[in-house]
Amino acid sequence: MVVVVSTRLQEVYANWEARMEVRNTESTSNRFTLDGLRQAAQNFRRSRIQEKEEWRKLRDSSLYKIKESEPLPPRTKQKVSFLQYCCNSCTPTSRDSLVTAVREKQQLHPFGVNVLFVKPGPTLFSRIFKYISYVSSCKRFEYPMITQAILNDERLKDAITLTAWETVKNEGCSEEKAFAKAKARAKNILLNMESRCSDTLLKIVAWLVYKLLPCFIQSAVVLPSQIELLKKANDTGLPLVLLPLHRSHLDYIMISFLMVTNNIRNPLIAAGDNLKIPFFGWLLRGLGAFFIKRRIDPVAGRKDLLYRTILQTYVMENLRAGHNMEFFVEGGRTRTGKPCMPKNGILSVILDSYMDGTIEDALLIPISINYERLVDGNFVREQLGQPKKMETFTSAIKAMWSTFMGHYGIVKVDFCQPFSLREMVKTFQAQQNKFHLGSPSKRPLTYSMSNSSLYGTDVIVEEHRQLVNNIARHVVYDLSKSTPIMSTNLVAFLLLNRFRDGCTLDKLVEAFESIRLELEFNNMDVAFCGENVDIIKHALDILGPGLVMQQRQEITESVDGDQSYKSNVVTAIRPVSILPNVIELSYYSNTMLLYYIMDSIVVTALYAELQSQINDPVAIAENNITVLQVNLVNRALKLCDILRYEFIFCRPCQELEEIILETIYKFVHKGIISKQEKAYLDDELWSKRYAKNFDDSSDEEYQREREINDIKYKLSLSPEHSSQMEFLHTALRPLIDTYTCSAFNLMKLVGRSLCERDLVQEVLSEIKTNLDGNIVSCGESLCVDPIKNSFKLFEKWNVLECHMQENVKIFYLKEDYDKEVITKNVYDTIAAFKWTRNVN
Structure with missing residues (x-):
């Protein structure tokens, strides 16, 4: 455009100059000469040729610069270190705290670092014995015993008195004998329960982790920004309450290892008394474990008041003494790969410690750990109905030996943002008060507490139980969203739900890339990087031939429809879908199910609602398969109610119906369903506008509700959308x-x-x-x-x-x-x- 305009200006100027020369000639000679006109035309042509040459040189120079200069980086979203922030509704103050100091480090290691690698120090000793040197330089902590403080506690004395009177009443023995028996039992319970954490033993085990873990683990990945966040939380002086999901016995070893090597006080860990086996029980006790009963059963038809009081007092006094605490909010290890419903016993004790003023506040830190392959075996025997084998010294040795002989890939540990217990309690209390005052807001699905929790309705009022339950469910929901996605999870999910009958490697790579881009776009914690084909091959190697079959097959195709044929060798990949192997493969797949659960809920509800239409040839031919929004939402709510003990669908501070509507709107955006707008005639529109002037607020609310109930969606029948729905x-x-x-x-x-x-x-x-x-x-x-x-x-x-x-x-x-x-x-x-x- 610039060239055209410039050329046109040159022509105008040349014509004007030629006319001026002619006029000058006329003025001097008063006549036109043929030589003057010819000279003007030559000057004009010469100027145009010169101008074109200059433009040609300019274009060539610009093209050369573009070719030789470095290309600009693409405008793609740069990956930042993952961090699961705490809830902005329940803990807004906690969300804005602590993270300011670590945001600068988030860009340095977006995929994390391998904590099993230690740089050699400057001295000769640290270069030769780098692990010993590093561990010995870690900060030393004291872990004082509080046995006597617990035995002198007034609550425990009252529990001993009540237990003694019950013994006198039921057994008819003397008061002195009953009191002596109750005191002896209380001391015995405490000695069997309490931890004997040793700083020296912790450092020895940290050195062993450096030496032994690389034998079967490729790398243990942690984000430095999350470790920095953990240190900042530790500097507040408040007790830290670590709440990890439980997948493996390696979980608590990894957490203690990270705490020791980063100069943070090791927590006391609630462990099941089934782990109190020879040598290993002593070792775990020295690493900070205190042993509790998995289930606190009634004694002679009554609650075991003495045991409960000792456990409550033990936790409270340790918090008062400045110890950090760690317990698995699920109770035991998950057998399915999905988070279990929370057990609220220990959390209830910690909440009591805050409510009665034992501690001013505490920072709750959810932790999620995932493995490319589960270290301590699978749970197939138990899922097939066989009784669980109790842990023994021999079984522990055999399990360790088989572990050292295996290859388990990568371990990823994610620390979520710490949040204030006090702030969350006040938020939920305010919500409860609002509900009791008659708030019109709908309540989400409520869930009853587990039968195996420490307290029942006879001990704690319903509001307190609901408060503990809300906090526990909030934590588990956040952890389900922060669980690192391993390559084996994504590959297993695709093979079981999209390629159950097998696929080629190319098809698997294509589907893998599609879901990977979706996860990265939604800022999920994708714990792998690199080329998709290499990631898939690594995952297949980790899963092994027992779970996934790989076969090279020769495919013969005709060329251009003539008599000549071409042979191609492809890799066919198929999941092992026979029992019991498929149960183990589903364990890895279920981790991915957490990210698609609401999509699957809505699609399954849609199928249930449309079963009379969706296979009807007439409806398909007319392309008119529709569903009312209100019916679809009600179906989805019913399905959520059915699966209430399998998944936590939303935070306690959220409305489940709103989450379902958001999922429906997402399907509309993707084109899977489309909203049908109701067409009105001109007279109807005029009537609606006229009637609106006379409607009061109640009529408007009724009309709005009626319009919402009349919303209708049309199902897309395209092969692409049908395939996506069937997958979900x-x-x-x-x-x-x-x-x-x-x-x-x-x-x-x-x-x-x-x-x-x-x-x-x-x-x-x-x-x-x-x-x-x-x-x-x-x-x-x-x-x-x-x-x-x-x-x-x-x-x-x-x-x-x-x-x-x-x-x-x-x-x-x-x-x-x-x-x-x-x-x-x-x-x-x-x-x-x-x-x-x-x-x-």
Whole structure:
């Protein structure tokens, strides 16, 4: 454009100059000469040629500079270090604290560093013995014993007195003998429980971790910015309460290792008394473990008040003494790869310590740990219904030996942002007060506390239980969103839910890249980097041939439709979908399910709502498959209620219905469904505008609610969208099948009662029968944990009744449901979500 304008200006100037020369000639000679005109034309042509040459040189020079200069970096989003921030609604002050000092370091190591690597020091000794030198230079801490302070506590004295009077009443012995017996038992409980943390032993074990872990772990990755955040939290002087998810026995070793090597006081760790085995029990006690009962059962029909009081006093006095605490909010290790529902016992004690003024405040730090391959084996035996084997010295040695012989890839540890216990308690208390004052806001799904928690309704009022439960569920939800995604999780998820019948390596790479980009765009913690094909090959190597089969196959194709053929060799990848291998593979897949759970819920609810239309040839031909928003939301809420013991769908401070609507809007944005706008005639629009002038607020609210209820969505029938929906629906199918079989077995329970173990075996037998008959398509449906969770659901629905008989759960149907017709209604409610779509 510039060239054209400039050329045009030159022409105008040349014409004007030529006319001026002609006029000058006329003025001097008063006549036109042919030589003058010819000279003017030559000058004009010469100037144009010169101008074109100058422009040509300028363009060539610019092209040369563009070619030789360095290319500008693409405008892509730079990866920053991952950090799961605390809730902005519940803990806004905590969200703005501590992170300011570490933001500068977030860009330095966005993928983390291997903490098993230590740089040699400047001295000769530190170069030869770098691990010993580094560990010995770590800060030394004292871990004082508080045994006598606990025995002198007034609450414990009162509990001893009550226990002694109960003994006198029940056994008829003398008061002195009963008091002596109660005191002796209290001291014995405390000695068996308490930790004997040793700084020297901690440093020895830290050195052993440096030496032994690289034998079977490729690297242990932690973000330096998160370690800096942990140090800043430690500098506040408040007790730190570490709340990790529990996947492996290596969890607490890794956390203690990181605390010691970063000069932070090691926490006291709540451990199950099943780990109190020869040598290893002593070792764990020296590393900070204090042993508690996995379940606090009634004693002679009454609560074990003495044990509970000692445990409560022990935790409180340690917090008062400045110790940090660590306990697994799930209770035990997850058997399915998904976080378990929280156990609230220890958290309730810590909350009591704050409420009664024992501590001013505490910083709660959720921690998520994930492994490319689980270090201490799998839980397949237990999921198939076999009893758990108790830990012994021999079994521990065998497990360690097999671990050293294995290859387990990468371990990733994520520390979430610390938040103030005091701030969260005040927020939830304010919400409870608002609810009691008659707030019109809807309440999210509420969940009953676990039967194995320390306290029951006879000890703590309902508001306190709900407060503890809300905090625990908030922590587990945040941890489920911060769990590092390993390459094995993503590969297993794709193989089980998209390529169950097998695929080529190219197809797997394409699907892997698509989900990886989506996860990175949503700022999820993707714990791998590099080329997709290399990551997949690494994951397949870690999973091994027992879980994934790889075969090289020769494919013959015709060339250009003639008689010549071309042979290509491709790698076919197929998951091992037979029992028991598929159950172990599903363990790794379930970690990814956490990120797609709401999408899967909405798609499954959509299938259940549209089952009368979605396979109808007439509706498909007319491309008119629609669903009302209100019906879809209600279906999704019902499915969330069914799976309430499998997942935590939202934070306690959020409305579940709003989360479902957000997911629906996301599907609209992706084009999977489209919102249908209602068309109005001109007269109808005029009537609506006219009537609006006379509507009061109540009519407006009614009209708004009516318009919301009339919102309708149309389903997209494109192959791309159908494939995506089927992928999301498949992810939940194993759980739906398990719950459906469990509900079917309720009809077999009419008029009889069964202990928990026998009832579980009957459901497992039903699932096996359905697997053989191809009624159930996924082998991972054969799993004990979802079956037990379904029993909890039926108890919550008041369908099942449970009572304890000699420490054994006995199940039977409630009187109103002890009829086959009524139990079939329960089955139909769940089976509606089992319906599948004919994708052909």
